[in-house]
Amino acid sequence: GQRSGLDLRVTHHGEPVEGLEEALQAEVTFEGQTRELEISPRFGEPGAYRSVFIPTAAGPYTFHIFGEIEGEAIDESFASGPDTFSEVQDVAGGQFPVVYPGTGDIARDAEAGAAAGGTATLALVIGGAGLVVGLVAIGLTLAPRRG
Structure with a gap:
């Protein structure tokens, strides 16, 4: 992100x-997440006065300034x-020559990768169990019959 x-x-x-x-305090809110800001002259x-931070997600932000000035409430x-x-x-639209994914995209990709990894593990377990059942069936078929 940019400052x-x-x-x-x-x-x-x-x-x-x-x-x-x-005398004054400030907060910034994005999608229900709030962060305090330090106000400096x-x-x-x-x-x-100013407060600097680096927003890591695109979209709407709300600033809340509150406190008291000479006995008068500010909100x-x-x-x-x-x-x-x-x-x-x-x-991303202004990046050149390499376009890097946003932090939100990276987080979504990581979650998707974790979910895919869990699915792959489950598939391996099911596949392994199927292989064992198949080998037992082949063993029973090839075993000499006593009779």
Whole structure:
């Protein structure tokens, strides 16, 4: 994945508000999974804060910013979408010269391989049992009859 993250700018009556990195908290959510983000002030940009992470799956993300500023509760969520900010895009389309599979593709392939391995083991056990039954049947057929 590529670096991405939260870009937060806080103003009050048009003036940047500094020192909020301890007062505010942030989380990012993707498909029900939530991760806390550490908010840091942006160097040389009063009232600007950021948090960097590397999204490993394409799709919609939601940022939740909460805390308290001068006694006023803050609790806001921002979801990606056509009227807000772009969803995370699959990086495979822009890769060159080698296109690597995404982490989701790798996980699905690993699960499919594990399932196929289990099926192959079962087939070998069944095949082995069939071979033993076949050998016993041949042995009984070829054994001299007493009579």
